[in-house]
Amino acid sequence: xxxxxxxxxxxxxxxxxxxxxxxxxxxxxxxxxxxxxxxxxxxxxxxxxxxxxxxxxxxxxxxxxxxxxxxxxxxxxxxxxxxxxxxxxxxxxxxxxxxxxxxxxxxxxxxxxxxxxxxxxxxxxxxxxxxxxxxxxxxxxxxxxxxxxxxxxxxxxxxxxxxxxxxxxxxxxxxxxxxxxxxxxxxxxxxxxxxxxxxxxxxxxxxxxxxxxxxxxxxxxxxxxxxxxxxxxxxxxxxxxxxxxxxxxxxxxxxxxxxxxxxxxxxxxxxxxxxxxxxxxxxxxxxxxxxxxxxxxxxxxxxxxxxxxxxxxxxxxxxxxxxxxxxxxxxxxxxxxxxxxxxxxxxxxxxxxxxxxxxxxxxxxxxxxxxxxxxxxxxxxxxxxxxxxxxxxxxxxxxxxxxxx
Amino acid sequence: xxxxxxxxxxxxxxxxxxxxxxxxxxxxxxxxxxxxxxxxxxxxxxxxxxxxxxxxxxxxxxxxxxxxxxxxxxxxxxxxxxxxxxxxxxxxxxxxxxxxxxxxxxxxxxxxxxxxxxxxxxxxxxxxxxxxxxxxxxxxxxxxxxxxxxxxxxxxxxxxxxxxxxxxxxxxxxxxxxxxxxxxxxxxxxxxxxxxxxxxxxxxxxxxxxxxxxxxxxxxxxxxxxxxxxxxxxxxxxxxxxxxxxxxxxxxxxxxxxxxxxxxxxxxxxxxxxxxx
Numbered sequence: 212x213x214x215x216x217x218x219x220x221x222x223x224x225x226x227x228x229x230x231x232x233x234x235x236x237x238x239x240x241x242x243x244x245x246x247x248x249x250x251x252x253x254x255x256x257x258x259x260x261x262x263x264x265x266x267x268x269x270x271x272x273x274x275x276x277x278x279x280x281x282x283x284x285x286x287x288x289x290x291x292x293x294x295x296x297x298x299x300x301x302x303x304x305x306x307x308x309x310x311x312x313x314x315x316x317x318x319x320x321x322x323x324x325x326x327x328x329x330x331x332x333x334x335x336x337x338x339x340x341x342x343x344x345x346x347x348x349x350x351x352x353x354x355x356x357x358x359x360x361x362x363x364x365x366x367x368x369x370x371x372x373x374x375x376x377x378x379x380x381x382x383x384x385x386x387x388x389x390x391x392x393x394x395x396x397x398x399x400x401x402x403x404x405x406x407x408x409x410x411x412x413x414x415x416x417x418x419x420x421x422x423x424x425x426x427x428x429x430x431x432x433x434x435x436x437x438x439x440x441x442x443x444x445x446x447x448x449x450x451x452x453x454x455x456x457x458x459x460x461x462x463x464x465x466x467x468x469x470x471x472x473x474x475x476x477x478x479x480x481x482x483x484x485x486x487x488x489x490x491x492x493x494x495x496x497x498x499x500x501x502x503x504x505x506x507x508x509x510x511x512x513x514x515x516x517x518x519x520x521x522x523x524x525x526x527x528x529x530x531x532x533x534x535x536x537x538x539x540x541x542x543x544x545x546x547x548x549x550x551x552x553x554x555x556x557x558x559x560x561x562x563x564x565x566x567x568x569x570x571x572x573x574x575x576x577x578x579x580x581x582x583x584x585x586x587x588x589x590x591x592x593x594x595x596x597x598x599x600x601x602x603x604x605x606x607x608x609x610x611x612x613x614x615x616x
Numbered sequence: 617x618x619x620x621x622x623x624x625x626x627x628x629x630x631x632x633x634x635x636x637x638x639x640x641x642x643x644x645x646x647x648x649x650x651x652x653x654x655x656x657x658x659x660x661x662x663x664x665x666x667x668x669x670x671x672x673x674x675x676x677x678x679x680x681x682x683x684x685x686x687x688x689x690x691x692x693x694x695x696x697x698x699x700x701x702x703x704x705x706x707x708x709x710x711x712x713x714x715x716x717x718x719x720x721x722x723x724x725x726x727x728x729x730x731x732x733x734x735x736x737x738x739x740x741x742x743x744x745x746x747x748x749x750x751x752x753x754x755x756x757x758x759x760x761x762x763x764x765x766x767x768x769x770x771x772x773x774x775x776x777x778x779x780x781x782x783x784x785x786x787x788x789x790x791x792x793x794x795x796x797x798x799x800x801x802x803x804x805x806x807x808x809x810x811x812x813x814x815x816x817x818x819x820x821x822x823x824x825x826x827x828x829x830x831x832x833x834x835x836x837x838x839x840x841x842x843x844x845x846x847x848x849x850x851x852x853x854x855x856x857x858x859x860x861x862x863x864x865x866x867x868x869x870x871x872x873x874x875x876x877x878x879x880x881x882x883x884x885x886x887x888x889x890x891x892x893x
């Protein structure tokens with residue numbers, strides 16, 4: 212399926228929140244008035260220079276932005292092809308790109324007069340970032356997290372508790388990110404008047420996909436300026452992992468209208484795309500409606516949503532942000548899978564040759580860089596978003612590699 | 617739009633001086649055969665209108681009872697084809713009791729909304745309630761449903777203010793479903809006084825009957841709510857009656873159908889007294 216090429220890839224969404232046929236606002240009536248309020252509040256905030264100024268200041272002094280753009284010299288040598296750069300968003304305060312989004316949204320929640328924050332989390336990175344900004348701004352925080360994820364991401368559970376958040380383990384379904392999001396929506400619909408739902412990825416009902424993308428675009432904007440300074444030109448390829456897709460859209464969006472830049476989103480291929488144990492919604496799913504938006508979903512022929520599988524809790528979601536669905540259909544971005552095993556190998560490779568322990572999510576992106584770089588010329592440039600650090604994963608990886616921790 | 621079974625049934629109840637009693641069950645819960653037996657028995661037990669849930673893997677607006685009910689139905693192999701067949705067979709026996717299919721958009725979307733509304737009409741369905749498709753997306757499903765001759769029943773909620781109400785009511789037909797609480801099904805009990813105010817507010821905007829649901833569990837509540845409302849909806853309490861009747865392996869027993877019908881009878885009695893005492 213290929214749709215007509217637009218003049219620009221950066222103008223979406225339309226006023227109803229659509230990227231092509233994707234996106235929109237598919238929520239229960241109880242939430243509709245609030246979502247319309249949210250859209251209005253976000254439009255007002257965007258038009259208010261003090262809103263962006265406050266984000267910029269927090270990004271600089273609280274998060275530590277700009278994050279470095281790092282030339283991975285030894286990895287480049289090892290792979291023997293294109294020069295590999297990492298956008299080091301794993302060095303942010305809280306250890307991932309998630310803080311970029313949380314700071315913007317909590318400022319918006321305060322502008323709207325909301326007094327309670329809820330969030331869903333998979334790997335716990337978004338939960339930690341949300342609990343962090345709630346501590347910083349003095350708001351109570353409830354985080355919904357699948358029971359399976361609570362068990363495989365224990366360090367993050369403890370961090371959230373230390374930060375004062377209440378963690379609600381969700382036992383429905385497979386106990387992963389999808390189920391956490393259902394439960395967060397149920398909380399929101401019940402406490403809608405005073406509660407702000409701080410969605411962690413570029414998905415959900417409009418305006419969330421647009422808002423999260425805009426807040427994460429700091430990644431791509433910095434990358435553009437930093438690479439211009441380092442190399443005097445644009446990259447030849449961008450690579451990022453996609454779960455819901457917020458770190459990826461943040462890196463990609465500022466480059467979408469530069470046709471010389473090839474763009475790769477890397478999905479969780481789990482145990483391989485031939486069975487059901489993966490989370491490659493763009494490569495193996497089809498369009499549907501879930502969690503407030505139309506997008507590619509893993510589902511059966513009767514429209515029942517399937518439980519995905521990934522070694523990485525942050526990618527373990529059967530959907531994807533709607534803008535990615537549109538970028539797939541327009542052909543602008545190539546979406547490719549990386550398996551659990553490939554990610555695990557990439558995780559160890561980066562640790563060994565660069566002294567950087569990545570999270571399992573960007574390890575998927577790295578698995579694609581490992582395939583891509585050797586096929587490219589030595590004067591070409593790849594930028595990969597190293598969107599999270601691996602501290603949270605060392606116990607789980609240790610178990611998989613047979614270490615007795 | 618021509619007068620529908622739903623219109624006729626609400627008019628008949630009004631004439632009889634009582635609110636319509638609307639009952640929700642999930643199609644295929646706990647299995648197709650038992651669910652069909654429950655469906656067949658509902659009108660005799662006092663159901664004036666039947667909401668038949670189309671089970672969905674991710675029912676975001678439901679509390680635990682209906683979530684579990686959906687899961688039981690899906691685990692027993694329920695599909696949209698089977699749900700439509702249930703309605704078709706029901707219609708062979710009962711040409712009067714309205715059936716409203718209730719659920720979420722995705723199973724309808726993947727089937728193709730335009731095809732689905734024709735199939736539903738042919739099976740004998742009278743109306744649709746789709747929780748997660750707001751009036752802003754009426755062109756996708758609501759308009760095709762109306763064109764196919766189905767009523768499209770919209771939910772109005774405590775957060776639907778006077779400014780928004782006309783948009784919610786614009787393409788609504790059959791009846792308006794007032795959600796009595798801000799929350800999910802089968803949790804908090806509604807405050808009858810607040811509900812009465814809301815029902816009267818909605819009636820200021822529409823001549824359609826207003827039915828009230830979410831959180832109604834007892835005959836006394838049905839009587840209270842039914843004083844002002846044109847209909848009272850129960851659901852969670854019925855699917856819980858199903859669950860409590862199951863054996864240790866989660867299978868239906870000889871008590872399953874009667875557990876539901878007894879519950880319907882008891883609460884229907886309360887609803888019937890609403891306008892008299």
